Amino acid sequence: MIDARQIEQLRKIIGKENVLTSPEDMVSYSYDAMNLWAHKPDCVVLPVDAAGISAVLKFANENNIPVTPRGGGTNVSGGSIPIKGGIVLVTTRINRIIEINKTNLNATVEPGVILQDFNNALTKEGLFFPPDPQSAAGCTMGGVVAENSGGPSCLKYGVTKQYVLGLEVVLADGRIVKLGGLTPKNRTGYELMMLFTGSEGTLGIISKITLRLLPAPKAEKTVVAVFTDVAVAGEAVSEIIAAGILPAKIEFVDNWTFDKFRGLLPDKTLDTCQVILLIQVDGLKETVEAEAQQIFSLCKKTAAEVKVAGDKVEAVRYWAARSAHFSDISSRAHTIVNDDVSVPRDKIVEFIKRGQEAARRFDVPLSFAGHIGDGNFHPVVLTDSRDKEHFARAHQCVDEIIEIALSLGGVISGEHGIGLEKKRFMKKAMDPVAIEIMKKIKDVLDPRHILNPGKIWEDEADET
Numbered sequence: 001m002i003d004a005r006q007i008e009q010l011r012k013i014i015g016k017e018n019v020l021t022s023p024e025d026m027v028s029y030s031y032d033a034m035n036l037w038a039h040k041p042d043c044v045v046l047p048v049d050a051a052g053i054s055a056v057l058k059f060a061n062e063n064n065i066p067v068t069p070r071g072g073g074t075n076v077s078g079g080s081i082p083i084k085g086g087i088v089l090v091t092t093r094i095n096r097i098i099e100i101n102k103t104n105l106n107a108t109v110e111p112g113v114i115l116q117d118f119n120n121a122l123t124k125e126g127l128f129f130p131p132d133p134q135s136a137a138g139c140t141m142g143g144v145v146a147e148n149s150g151g152p153s154c155l156k157y158g159v160t161k162q163y164v165l166g167l168e169v170v171l172a173d174g175r176i177v178k179l180g181g182l183t184p185k186n187r188t189g190y191e192l193m194m195l196f197t198g199s200e201g202t203l204g205i206i207s208k209i210t211l212r213l214l215p216a217p218k219a220e221k222t223v224v225a226v227f228t229d230v231a232v233a234g235e236a237v238s239e240i241i242a243a244g245i246l247p248a249k250i251e252f253v254d255n256w257t258f259d260k261f262r263g264l265l266p267d268k269t270l271d272t273c274q275v276i277l278l279i280q281v282d283g284l285k286e287t288v289e290a291e292a293q294q295i296f297s298l299c300k301k302t303a304a305e306v307k308v309a310g311d312k313v314e315a316v317r318y319w320a321a322r323s324a325h326f327s328d329i330s331s332r333a334h335t336i337v338n339d340d341v342s343v344p345r346d347k348i349v350e351f352i353k354r355g356q357e358a359a360r361r362f363d364v365p366l367s368f369a370g371h372i373g374d375g376n377f378h379p380v381v382l383t384d385s386r387d388k389e390h391f392a393r394a395h396q397c398v399d400e401i402i403e404i405a406l407s408l409g410g411v412i413s414g415e416h417g418i419g420l421e422k423k424r425f426m427k428k429a430m431d432p433v434a435i436e437i438m439k440k441i442k443d444v445l446d447p448r449h450i451l452n453p454g455k456i457w458e459d460e461a462d463e464t
């Protein structure tokens with residue numbers, strides 16, 4: 001708990017206009033994009049530069065005050081929730097795109113830049129940053145790196161860590177460290193930079209980022225295929241990849257989201273089918289045309305309906321319907337329990353079948369969607385936290401789905417991170433020696449454990 005004198009000191013350190021304390025503000029910064037957890041901070045600080053982050057951390061470290069870093073607050077694993085109170089440090093006022101360099105194919109940005117603004121600036125230059133969490137309108141570049149975010153395009157292009165060239169990080173004691181650089185090749189010492197990519201705000205606060213970019217693809221084509229059976233759709237994915245085609249994206253939604261596709265696909269098909277695959281190929285125009293036709297022919301063998309989008313406008317409408325999945329499913333129940341597991345691609349069909357069987361056994365509604373092309377699923381159980389018995393069954397079902405993923409050689413999080421949500425699985429999912437090393441790294445970088453306490457590690461769960 002921060003006392004009034006300490007809040008006054010924080011106002012002096014970064015300016016009173018950059019410190020929030022009203023009850024309304026504390027509520028606003030108490031949650032993430034889910035409604036499963038909430039905890040109010042004692043105050044919120046919004047530094048305007050790295051020096052401000054440094055001064056706040058130095059003060060917090062000296063006074064043993066917890067600090068929870070926050071960008072857009074769009075994470076879905078509890079990462080930005082200040083469960084031990086203290087300070088929420090928001091980066092959204094540190095938001096300049098410092099440079100986009102077409103020759104070096106890189107860009108340097110501050111952590112509070114919104115991903116969509118960055119993408120818009122890149123599009124004007126004919127450039128491309130592939131990671132595309134479906135929260136681009138609200139998430140920040142700092143959050144994207146801290147979560148090592150993914151998204152649909154990762155099938156062909158990889159996740160955020162494949163694009164981080166350089167970081168500036170403010171450590172828990174306020175020291176500022178520069179890691180990596182501007183060049184795509186850099187073999188200087190240990191890859192310390194990668195420690196911070198995906199560290200969920202537990203090791204340092206990212207204050208500047210240099211990212212590798214790609215030239216924007218010249219052409220894109222979207223194929224949409226509707227199947228009567230989820231497992232048959234999974235087999236179609238395997239066939240596409242086995243045919244030597246690597247689409248930019250293979251996404252899927254189940255029939256909970258079909259209303260979003262009305263007017264785009266025949267109602268009769270939508271009334272009787274179970275799953276839609278959306279596949280995007282990109283590259284040179286000729287290659288894209290040929291690959292789209294090949295995918296069309298492969299899907300035609302088992303799908304009830306297959307279409308190649310006639311133009312970009314039609315394609316955008318399909319992708320908008322896919323992006324609406326999370327908000328759509330959220331509006332269908334009082335509470336949703338959303339998951340994020342990844343399984344090897346050759347286990348996709350078995351994973352889906354066993355997940356559906358678990359939902360039947362626990363008698364809970366289950367919606368499947370996600371990045372099926374790289375085996376990364378977001379199963380969502382619809383429930384109501386006010387109905388304790390149903391809510392408990394929903395959690396049991398999700399836990400079983402996680403166990404199924406692990407038993408198939410998968411991982412407990414593909415892209416949403418551990419946060420509060422998955423820490424109870426860490427011991428099961430990781431080699432104990434790896435956990436021991438990670439904890440030692442935490443002790444070296446943040447000896448007083450002031451940074452995002454209570455996240456990732458189960459033994460810090462006393463207040464959850």
Ligand SMILES: Cc1cc2nc3c(=O)[nH]c(=O)nc-3n(C[C@H](O)[C@H](O)[C@H](O)COP(=O)(O)OP(=O)(O)OC[C@H]3O[C@@H](n4cnc5c(N)ncnc54)[C@H](O)[C@@H]3O)c2cc1C
Nearest residue numbers: 071072073074075079134135139140142143150201206415
């Ligand atoms: C509708 C919807 C769709 C989504 N789709 C995807 C998807 O397809 N793929 C995907 O990967 N994710 C997805 N997400 C999750 C989320 O949006 C991403 O993880 C996003 O990158 C988080 O960015 P943020 O700025 O909102 O971070 P926040 O939510 O503010 O923070 C996330 C974590 O990073 C830490 N953090 C934030 N900024 C910093 C910083 N500067 N330095 C150090 N630590 C920091 C926080 O402490 C927290 O632990 C989705 C979320 C929603 C709501």
